[in-house]
Amino acid sequence: MDHLALPRDPILTLTEVPYLCSERYDVTIPFLEYPGRKGKPWLVVEVGQVMFERQDDVSPTSISELERFLQTWLFFGLLAEVLGDLYDHDVFVAESSDTRELILSTKDLQSLLEKRITWVATLEKTVQKQLYEHAGKCVEITWKARRLDFDPRVRNSIGAVAELIASAIDKAHLTAFPGSNRCQKPFVMGFYTEEMKEGMVEANWCPNDFARVRAKFQSIQLLYYYSRMKKPLSKPHHRNCTEDRCVAHSVNLSQYRTRHCEGCDEGGICEDVSIDNQPIMNILQSGALPLLLLKRRIDEPRKVSVELCSTANTGDNYVAISHVWSDGMGNPNANSLPQCHLARLSDIVDSMDDGGQRAMIWLDTFCCPVDPEAKKLALSRMRRTYFEARKVLVLDSTLYCYNSQDIRPAEINARILTSPWMRRLWCLQEGALARGDSLWVYFKDGPVHMPVLWRRLYVLSNQDLRYRRLLRDMFDDTLPMSIDNYYFGTPKRTPNLALLDRALSYRNTTVPSDEPLCISTLMDLNIDRVLPSCGEERMATVWDLIAEKNEGGLPSHMVFLEGPKLRKKGYHWAPSTLLPSSERLYSFQTRVLGWNRTPRGTITPEGLLAPYPGLRFYPLKYLATRAPATTMLFPNGQQDTAKALDHNHNPWAALVHVPETRLIFRDTSTQIWYQLSTDIVAHALKSGQAPSSIFYLPLSAMVARKDFAIILHDGVSTTKHQLPSEGEYQQGRVAIISEEKDGVIYAKLGEGVILAPLRAAQREDDVMVYEVAARLVDEVLEWEMSEAFDGMRVDGSLELNGDEAVQKLKAKIKELASHAVAADPVLAEAVVRLLGAGGHAESLWVIVANWFGHVAEGEMVKEGQMWCVD
Secondary structure, three states: OOOOOOOOOOOOOOOOOEOOOOOOOOOOOOHHHHHHHOOOHHHOEEOOEEOHHHHHHHOOOOHHHHHHHHHHHHHHHHHHHHHHHHOOHHHHEEEOOOOOOEEEOOOOHHHHHHHHHHHHOOOOHHHHHHHHHHHHHHHHHHHHHHHOOOOHHHHHHHHHHHHHHHHHHHHHHHHHOOOOOOOOOOOOOOOOOHHHHHHHHHOOOOHHHHHHHHHHOOOHHHHHHHHOOOOOOOOOOOOOOOOOOOOOOOOOOOOOOOOOOOOOOOOOOOOEEEOOHHHHHHHHHOOOOEEEEEEEOOOOOOOEEEEEEEHHHHOOOEEEEEEOHHHOOOOOOOOEEEHHHHHHHHHHHHHOOOOOOOOEEEOHHHHOOOOHHHHHHHHHOHHHHHHOOOEEEEEOOOOOOOOHHHOOHHHHHHHHHOOHHHHEHHHHHHHHOOOOOOEEEEEOOEEEEHHHHHHHHHHHHHHOHHHHHHHHHHHHHHHHHOHHHHEEOOOOOEEOHHHHHHHHOOOEOOOOOHHHHHHHHHOOOOHHHHOOOOOHHHHHHHHHHHHHHOOOOEEHHHHHOOOOEOOOOOOOOOEOOOOOOOOOOOOHHHHHHOOOOOOEEEEEOOEEEEEOOEEEEEEOOOOOOOOOEEEEEOHHHOEEEEEOOOOOOOHHHHHOOOOOOOEEEEEOOOOOEEEEEEHHHHHHHHOOOOHHHOOOOOHHHHHOOOOEEEEEEOOOOOOOOOOOOOOOOEEEEEEEEEEEEOOEEEEEEEEEEEEEEOHHHOOHHHHHHHHHHHHHHHHHHHHHOOOOOOOOOOOOOOOOOHHHHHHHHHHHHHHHHHHHHHHOHHHHHHHHHHHOOOOOHHHHHHHHHOHHHHEEEEEEOOOOOEEEEO
């Protein structure tokens, strides 16, 4: 792992990876054929796929054997396949200076890769392309090893080497063949370890940063770099922070106290400098911006006086300050600051003097009036304030404790990207609005010019393979820092909502109602229409304005976004915030990708009007549908009722009750079996939570209403009019239909759901069992309708003859189920696997008895069906 780049003075050294191989890699065997030739059938590659997930079923293997083989194949084998004649096994093995045991060494890997790439570039073009594409396939196979549970040191060494090789392939392939597919799998997924998290805790990282690194970035190189980077001890601590939210730099305005500068010349007792509110208001009302001219007192050089100026007279010769209020330079009660802050600001402005007239400053503490109405006027000018500034300067106490000359460019950028300034919502728009080359960040030894830093990093990413993927992740994180990236094309300037969502994720604000204002500034909306409103009306107005800029519509996928929704009628589909509110079930990348290439929906008084593929559900034809009401929970506390099975009229419901974790149904057109579960239940089960502890949404009871449907989203385009095939799943949302009028289905939105074929969830056993259960149900129904059974009918036409009749029906079901499993050992094994621990083959009768409570029929709506959902 010694090829990985590290920050200065890392909190942890690079992990030593033990050498475990029991034999050397056989270079005479092609990489993709190696498992099959070595007796590992569960790793045989077929059409570029490896059946890693079937390992325990097909060939149970001890962890020690697994680690030895995978190190031989995926570490040394990948090196041998890519390096060719340059490969030497012994080059990648060394002796630990501490334990004297053999460990892996990759210190020569980069130079060997560069030599290999140089040689490949001399070959004929078609040969080059074949080599690059083959190497890319080998890297992809290696990436899939993340699914296996073995020593994370071994697994991460494989991932880190594969990622560096991928960087080399990516660079060479794109150079020789512009437009080629990139070789850049998200290695961070599955390679994150608790050891990295512990290192970050030790280095004073916030827990929220752990989640952010895993969710937003793809490079294992960046993961290691951040996990080794110390963070300065800041006065706001992270003891109350969670992975969902950082609260260390949030402030309580009612308790906020302006602080003196650290090292204040007068020991923190220097006098305050204030400006009256009215002159600031007068300048704003004139249409100009208020500015501050800082002047040193001749008799007392450390004393600074303030002269209020206007852009009407000075133009754009000013520096707009962007700072983190938790550093103590704010004041919610007065336009006032201690002298020490002004003296420091004066020194900073002097250090940025480019030889012309001394620049003035714009600082919210002085230039935003505390009067509420006047403050609204200042907020309406925020876009202009930062966009017109000659320079925008970032002040963050966690940055100006470092000398920028003492650390490398990559670390300078890493510290900026992980600073509190990058976590605050107002700071986002302030940095993004800096025009052209006007953004600067202040360090202990002076300001760093960000455009110059980014150019240096771009050169570094092309010169040093170790930084190629690391810096690509960093560059992705800087995209929200440029206002031009928030729009597509000119002159229409269509909103880039994917970038907006990315920009707001993992940011926080003290005042929730500020979010619509910041969005308005970033997206160049008419903020004068947003400011007068309050509460949720502000966010509803924002969505209206974005729709107007977006050619009259919004991405229809918005109804599938996780998080709280507006409670305003007609806007229940609309997010009330894009800031992280709680742990999300779906990955960050999945969420962001969904904004692109989806059909537009139109805002109407009844809801969002858009085309969706969807399914309508119906109870099985024998199911009684009259029943008392039970409560069904909807998002935002909305309540509706769903008719449940009536135990007094449906004897099947009296036979047995199994907690519902999914609804099984068969598509009426294809006869394929599917499973439907709510997001919450599906993810709870996946995480290992016991079924008995999970809250269940009664999907089967909802089906009995005959107004139950779901709308579907495939992640990229909601126009796809088909159900997911094997190996796929689809997100959806419950839609309770209220009416169907003029070809439009009107529906109330409910919980998020996940739809997948039973086979897609590796449930071939389930398909077999449910096919048999369907046949047995038909046999029971035929028997029940015959004279052999007296007392009740499933269709509810006859009265129930008490417990005796129920027991008689149950006995018949058990009899038929017992005969079925006795006659088919494969079926018996499938039943046991379906029921899990403690299950018995004879328990097939439970599935049959519970049939009408958990099985339904589903029918696709017509292609292009319009829905109006709220």
